[in-house]
Amino acid sequence: MLKYTADHEWLKREGDVVTVGITDHAAETLGDLVFVQLPEVGARFKTGDGAAVVESVKAASDVFAPLEGEIVEVNGAIVDDPGVVNRDPTGEGWFFKLKVADPSAFDALLDEDAYRATLS
């Protein structure tokens, strides 16, 4: 089951590791991405820290760490071809995997209905 943040990130949890990406809405709003900067494996973030950067044709945007934790894997494929994020933001376009300090914090995030409600 996916969870969401108000900053348009989605999270998929497997044990204490969450995979993080940006939502369809975010990818659509950003438009064609031309550049992605991912964090280093091993980097630690607090909730809300800027973890990655995306550049669309027009502007740069931050992708935030949705939970406190440590980066255990990043998706190099989207650095080589930022268009993957636009084509498949919730699948192949994932950004990074985070080993979270407090897995129970995942439950407090928005579910799909709550996220959709933020879009209106």
Next chain:
Amino acid sequence: MAEALRQTPLHSLHLALGARMGPFAGYDMPIQYPPGVLKEHLHTRAAAGLFDVSHMGQLWLTAKSGSYDDLARALEGLVPIDLLGLAPGRQRYGFFTCENGGVFDDLMISRYGDALLVVCNAARKAEDEALLRAGISEACEIERLDRALIALQGPKAAEVLLELAPDLGDMRFMDARKTAICAAPSYATRSGYTGEDGFEISVPLEKAEEIAKALLAAEGVAPIGLGARDSLRLEAGLCLYGADLDEATTPVEADLSWAIPKARRRGGARAGGFPGEATILDELERGPNRLRVGVRPQGRAPVRAGAAIFVAASDCAPIGRVSSGGFSPSLDAPISIGYLPASLAKPGTQVWLELRGQKAPGEVVALPFVSHHYRRA
């Protein structure tokens, strides 16, 4: 409460085509269509792109005396270009100058018979009209034209337009011609803002949608939004007023000296006589202190307008600034336009660019980034 955005006559067509709209110069404009900026950009360079630029200003100028020479001389008092020598059916690029030598706005000026049609930037059109009225209304009539403006750009543009207006076939780059398109009186110039061959056509408001639809029905034509319009002109090394040009930038600094002919320079038949002449004529002789250049950041990250430029990675004080920056779909790389001290403005110069608090390496390159394909012969 914010004032409602203005609309061009193609507004409902944009919505029907699925455009994502956004505000620009007080107008609700199509920023992109479903294909997106990258695809729209590449399509224009490969086939033909249709742009709604009806938000731009169109002003029709005539001399009260009816004599073109009187009109030309009056307008030469505001622009440092050769209008007296502009033949009927030709167009020139020019700019209004300020007392300090800066650029007030950049324009396209085309001659039809004894009249001139001035096309100016949407964001400055009210100011441009006021400047003209204050400057030349004693000798000239100034009419604000309420017309649509459509650009068709790309290697297939001519083939498409000639189906509707076969009389335009022998037009060369910067020709201007009155014609009829879908039975509507139209003014067509062979020019544009993309670096590709193409046309800009001024058409009556009530015929704009019909003409746009007729062009879009042709094979190879796609609607293009302002997002791709900006990336196309950036690749072509063309200035955007408000970014690369402003009242604090002289045309010489902006590398637009080519537009100022000998006749208007010191020693010329009609030297000076425009605002800021002392500054501009001095710079033409001595060289400007700074110059507009192209910059290629080394990595893949775009370096945007406002970023500082340094000559050494360890420097704290910037020596220049990026005025426009983005991503080039044709080169699959970031590109920027900026201003550097004239001594450093040579292709090959290594520079450092401010990027998210760090300094990223880059190189000065000659403009344009992508070659122009104008039909000159």
